[in-house]
Amino acid sequence: MTKENHPNIQQSIFGGNTQVGGSITVGNITQNHYHSTTTSTENHPSKRTILIVASSPTNEARLRLDKEVREIDEGLRRSQHREQFTLQQRWAVRPDDLRRAMLDFNPQIIHFCGHGSGDDGLVLENDAGLAQLVSTEALVNLFKRFAKRGLECVVLNACYSEIQADAIAEHIDCVVGMSSAVGDDAAIKFALGFYDELGAGWSYEDAYHGGCDAIALQGISEEHTPVFKNLKKKPSQKQ
Structure with a gap:
């Protein structure tokens, strides 16, 4: 562009x-x-890289991740500040793929879409395409090193990911997680609202509220499922 x-x-x-x-x-x-x-x-x-990492193992419930990523892409393309963002994508992500993508793109924003498993961590894939859990501790250790390299925001658009969000927010300024299970429609609408706000020039916290509003405006009763964690302002209250 x-x-x-x-x-x-x-x-x-x-x-x-x-x-x-x-x-x-x-x-x-x-x-x-x-x-x-x-x-x-x-x-x-002035130009920020958004890295989307998607994982939907064959032995887990199928998710409409392609629609979520398409909505993010289309929203950024039509936004006022589209020249300020570069969107990178990695699919069927294994642990090594996540680590290498972080090295390849050194993103300011990382967006995970897929399955979460609460205390057990996030669900990536193994070489056979089956579920492989990555622990909260391992994720924190990875992301906190990239905080020193410019990582500013982590969005975990996955069920029960508030546990990971809390831990990551000890090192990253702005983190979004999900407090419970989140349906496909709510996850997609949250992503759409979040990146519409960023593309319009608003803050990460504004983007979080925009994502929650996008869920509520569709009549989906999950607008309180996303939670926002701020390293500099804890706890953050939804307005």
Whole structure:
């Protein structure tokens, strides 16, 4: 996708103002193109990579993961800030695939769609395409190292993933998990609302509320299933 030649001042998804296609000015601070200035002292890249990792083992209930990813892709493509995001996908993910994808893309946002198993961890696949559990501790150890490399947000769109979200949120600024089982329709609508908000320039917490609203507006009674965890503000209350 090409960038427009004229500057377009919009609100950054991390606060402050971002000027696309030139320099960025907030107060007396000006930075060159491809950097953003926020209301905090942290620097964020102007282009953010979203890594979607999907897993639906053959011996587990089939999920409509293709529809979820398509909705995310289409939502970002039509968004005001589409030039600020790169979407990468990995399917039928095994533990090594997850680790290598993190190394390959060094994402700012990682979105897992698939099955969760509460205390037992998240469900990935083995070489035969069957379920392989990955423990909460193993996930935390992986993600906390990438926090130092720019990982800002983890979305676990999987049943009973609040346990993993709580642990990961000790190291990552913003994490979303599910407090109980979540149906396909609710998971898809949450993803759609979440990335619609990000694509419109809003914060991760706003995106979380947008995802919950997208569930509720469809008349699906699971809008309270997603939970938002914030490293800097615990616990976070839904408005």
